[in-house]
Amino acid sequence: MATMTKAFEQAARRYGVPESVLLAVSYMESRWDCNGGEPSTAAGFGPMHLTDGATLRTSRHHHIDGDEDPRGDDSRPALRPAEPVERRGGLPASLHTLERAAELTGESVERLRKDPAANIDGGAALLADYQRALGAPASADPADWYGAVARYSGATAEEVAANFADEVYEVIHEGATRMTDTGTEVRLPPSPEVYPSRAWLARLNLPRLARADAVECPGSLSCEWIPAPYSQLPNGKYGNHDIADRPTSQTIQYIVIHDTEELYAKTLDLVQDPAEMSWHYTLRSHDGHLAQHVLTKDVAWHAGNWYVNAKAIGLEHEGFLAAGGTWYTEAMYRTSAKLVRYLADRFGVPLDRAHILGHDNVPSLLPEKVQKMHEDPGPYWDWAHFFDLMGAPLRPDGDSGTATVMILPDYDRTRPHYIGCDNDHPAADCPAHGSASIWLHTEPREEAPLVKDIGKHPTDQSTFSVYDHAARAVTGQRYVVAERRDDWTAIWYLGQKAWFHNPESGPVAVPSRARMATPRPGLDSVPVYGRAYPEAAAYPPDVEVQPLIPLQYTFAAGQSYTVGLTTVGEFYKATTFDTTQHRVVRGTQEYHQIQFGHRIMFVRSEDVVVTGA
Template sequence: MRRSSPLRLAAAAIVVAGGLSLAQPASATQTAVPDSRQAAFTEAAKAYGVPESVLLGVSYLESRWDTNAGKPSSSAGYGPMHLTDAAELSGGNHHAEGTEDARGDEGRPLPAPQAAPAPAEVPASLRTLEKAAQLTGASREELRGDPAANIRGGAALLADYQKALGAPLSDDPGQWYGAVARYSGAEEAEAAKFFADEVYATIESGAGRVTDDGQKVELRAAPGVRKMDGWLDKLGLRRPVRGEAECPPTVSCEWVPAPYQALPDDDYGNHDKSNRPVNQQIEYIVIHDMEGYFAPSVRLVQDPARPASWHYSVRSVDGHIAQHVKTKDVAWQAGNWYVNAKSIGIEHEGFLAEGAYWYTEAMYRSSARLVRYLAQRYQVPLDRAHIIGHDNVPGTIASTVRGMHEDPGPFWDWARYFQLLGRPLHGTGGPRTESVMILPDYDKNQPYYYGCDRKNPDADCAPHGSASVWLRTEPREDAPLVKDIGKHPTGDSLYSVYDHSARATTGQRYAVADRQGGWTAIWYLGQKAWFHNPASQPTAVPSKGLVVTPKPGLASVPVYGRAYPEAEAYPAGVPYQAISPLQYTLAAGQRYTVGLTAVGEYYRAVTLDPSNHQVIRGKQKYYQIQFGHRVMFVKAEDVVVSAT
């Protein structure tokens, strides 16, 4: 039975997110227990003849030395060394399951259901824990749950890789380049090189932080390490073809095209040709997770009969990227045709909840470099109004709201991601500023969730860092969650990890509705929504900006899931796409933050021949607002804009 309230709530200390840069030592203001994690690295390095800097560097790129409470990553990796045990996990793929019309365009018929593909064999790169068990004699349970055993397992793997290459067990970190590259698990030489180069950049610059379980770990900077990258050639890895791939040179990337071809019954798959940004301005970059593994998901996007596609896929273990759709073209990825036509979609290997609580540092870094490159190329602002999750994309019309996706979910670390983007999230304005940005400390913010185990969907999730905060009807911990009439027309919001009906997430900006003690209320889905935000340990920071409220004399105004043109803008032969309001309204006296301004636009693309495609632009002006967990739109003629 699914629950609308937990049997218990996990209490968590919350502090302002800030994080440490790669080269910073751990802050003296953070409390740390004795350095047993540091000692574990020292002991394991000595036992297996691995330079300690190499062991620390590899672990940092995999996990930033965290244990993640013994829970697996998005690619089934455990512990500080990310030893992978994917044989223990199973999961579907939301592109295969057909839970959403990825096109999000009712101007075209809904796609026919597709059978799920046969499960693929799990690659060796996702089963390194087995090898570590053989090399160390430790049990699988020890390697998963005991950080010291996990670190010894990683050291044993590195030494084994070094011996297999015929390389010496040298004290010189540079001699270990080949073993580090192999540790990535990459099948491509470029991906292995990217991983190894990132490790060695960390060794050169140094790093220090307090881990998620309070361990102070430091890697002292070692500038001038001479990388013996000739060992890379001995790995026998394939050379991926970049071809037409649009990626920065600092990432591993290849071109794996999605098909564009005719199908029976005048249909075609699986994206639309366009000429962006000449015809349509790219406004968004949409962050997804695959709810599946990399290789099967890439196979799915290569099937023209599956009405879903995306521009890029990012692999977890090493950050390797595959591009499938040119950025000038429209991928069917977000479930909202207006957003699709103006966005680039990036899928990340992993699962929102089923055992997957964290994403690797390698994947975060590679993805952030790609997004930074795309944002600069297309002038997309690096903020949470433009860099959005799939879970922030609105339903197109009232009937589609319930079926919209929830990925990448509450375990995607938006603060860390924006730090890597070079745009760290921070506050602006004073303590009485009338709008705020959600910004909890990810590691210490551990809200209660259930539903992380598909085999036992009612079981509590283990406490873990999260980017989200719960929103309540009153300023107290035991108050009910606020309701979402679109997601739950007749019921309550749930504490399920899959239900964001009553959650606000890192980087999102909201207008303040009230304050009381250590609690702050924001306007959210037409109601006051309270979250705990004490001055000593805030979960939000002041954030100046524009807000909208209904024009004087209007009791309420409608909100929309897309910014389509007025009827008069459509030429003969192009069916009018109704400007259909969602089930929510913005009432007088309420305020919502503005993310961007748009003029009504519709991209008509229903044939294989792109010469028949057409962009219809009108005069209707809209504001994108942060109305709930998802962004939505209001007509400019209905509201007044002011600054906070």
């Protein structure tokens, strides 16, 4: 096989596409990775992301699939989402580019999926085909290819296509160099002198989006308003979110990253159903398009924990944790990073993993609900790259003697063993793929059992399932070092020592300063909670006191966990359609948020001593 660099050169020459355009489009789709011929979460294959929608094996939306109550408020009956009525047609044209590439190149569909050079040829052939269809010249000037690049996005609205093309030309301006997953370095030299001819966009005859005044998005992004309903339902019920007045009434403390486990169109059907759940934004995979559904001042029902929901903004990303795709597109990463940065700046949310959470990092409210909590976006979400795009790179900030570490594996080179990516063969190995997670063992050896999560697995052991995070730590999370032995490091994790291989020649965790919580002297152990609710005395007579029920874990004397934030107890009572009955209860009970396992949890400040950083 030709090297990646040679493949781009040859394809550009063969189809008359400027090499910088071909390279930049590929970077926007896959960052030049081949992903072993496995599909993206949008059914795209190879470095050019040629799509074959027939390969998608959709499950139900992740809020429907499982027992988690997305609202997570035990002061009212659990929300049990049902399968929504499907109102939309077949797969969009953007999910059928592989077939057209096969026609243009004469290559088989299978070869276009698996062979990187053939795939790059297919992408070049599509760009040339789009250029001809526009009546544009087969120019050597990258500036003349703006219309073809916009069409490559598969977008059905002018602003969305333009946003994709603008991102591609930003890559051309800035250049890029990267070691791909095939071990080949690919380089695109910067070309700041290229100014695209945007007039070609009009030839696509795409409709324009009506940008509603309500949308809260960066001006540089294509963003539309598709509102989630606030409607009264029979039997005193209502949906599908709660009206609030954030950040005046409550600070926004978290941004929660989800994946949909469903296609974009069906996800929109769900969020527009008043009897279902909600979230604030949905991002489309193939072009990075963004839709807002709930105002940021209001509380959406998405995280499975009412305390977190009341203080969070939820983002759903079109995609699949594993079954249906194993990688997310660069277009969606870039849109998401710009949106999160915008929201973080606006609401003062720190850009770290104590505040930018995956759904899989949100704790359960109560012991009996731990097993029902969701696992998305999963180990294939590239947190390090995401933070790089936000301009907040995850980097070491300590030395070899620092008592705390941050998990920071090399995503492309870290390829843990997972099973369960194929729903029909749940015991089969997943394809080898980069990962943001590492496995944690009971002893410093690879064959040692995985550590146990007594909440997720009360009667059995942790597994290597891609959906089982019971014994995993993920990029950006900070932990306290419990012991070091040769090339192995142990951290405190769910009340036990958890070991991982961490050689100096290829570390997966780096020194990182953080505050540490330890049980106050004289206490054998302290309770940990899934919510930071006020003390009983803080509740007014018309608001039922929410009990402080600890989770089933043990935070024992001698153990320490990193502190991500300190807060006072709050509870948002919003159980009626009539918003005049809503109340924010704020107490004086102080809590520390700790990284106790894969998920965050809370301890009362009087139970611990906090030191460091």
